[in-house]
Amino acid sequence: MMKILAAGLWMSATMLVSGYGTTQYIAAQKRVGEEEPVFVGLDYETVNPVNVPILSDGILQGYVVVKMVFTADGDTLRRLPVPPHPFLVDEAFRMLYADETLNFRNLERYDLQTFAAHLKKSTNARLGQSVVQEVLVEEFNYFDKDDVITH
Numbered sequence: 001m002m003k004i005l006a007a008g009l010w011m012s013a014t015m016l017v018s019g020y021g022t023t024q025y026i027a028a029q030k031r032v033g034e035e036e037p038v039f040v041g042l043d044y045e046t047v048n049p050v051n052v053p054i055l056s057d058g059i060l061q062g063y064v065v066v067k068m069v070f071t072a073d074g075d076t077l078r079r080l081p082v083p084p085h086p087f088l089v090d091e092a093f094r095m096l097y098a099d100e101t102l103n104f105r106n107l108e109r110y111d112l113q114t115f116a117a118h119l120k121k122s123t124n125a126r127l128g129q130s131v132v133q134e135v136l137v138e139e140f141n142y143f144d145k146d147d148v149i150t151h
Contacts (some may be wrong), residue, residue, distance in 0.1 A: 042133060043074040049139075050089050052096040054104045060145050064096055064104060067139040068119075070132050077131070084123055084131050091122045104142045112137050 050066045070088060077083070095118060096102060102110060116135040123132050 041074055042071045043077055044069055044071055045077070045085065046138075047085050047088050050092045050096070052093055054102075054142070056104075061104060062142055062144040063148065064102070064107070065139070065141045065143060066092055066096070066137065068092065069136045069138055070120075071134045071136070072131050073133070076129075080127070080131065082127075084127055087123045087126050088119060088132065088135070091119050091126070095119070095122075107140060107142050110140065112140065 047068045047070065050068070052064045052066070054061045054064055068088065070084070072084065092115075095115065116137060119135045120132045123135075124130050
């Protein structure tokens with residue numbers, strides 16, 4: 001009878017110690033997982049095309065059309081109260097419309113690196129935080145006013 005009682009106490013003590021050890025191990029694993037930041041990754045976001053009228057001598061000559069994509073942290077984008085898309089479009093329009101150096105007859109000479117860097121900087125400044133990681137120009141075209149079909 002004493003052997004059965006000792007075996008029962010031994011099994012109970014073993015179960016208690018193993019249960020305690022298991023819970024401590026699981027808790028330690030959760031703490032390790034919380035310390036490491038979860039990398040959500042960059043999102044590529046397309047922006048509506050920007051259509052900028054080109055005026056020369058007070059006469060409409062045509063339109064510069066820019067299609068862009070920007071990269072941003074996906075988690076940051078989801079937490080923003082306002083998406084950065086309209087700010088990026090507005091900055092692109094303002095920059096192209098006011099740029100006196102823009103030669104619409106020779107667009108391949110336009111400095112797209114400076115253009116993209118300015119858009120990134122000014123959009124992030126307007127948002128109040130570094131959201132836009134990079135601005136990529138997908139297309140940069142000029143359409144003469146005679147080539148545009150009007151209805």
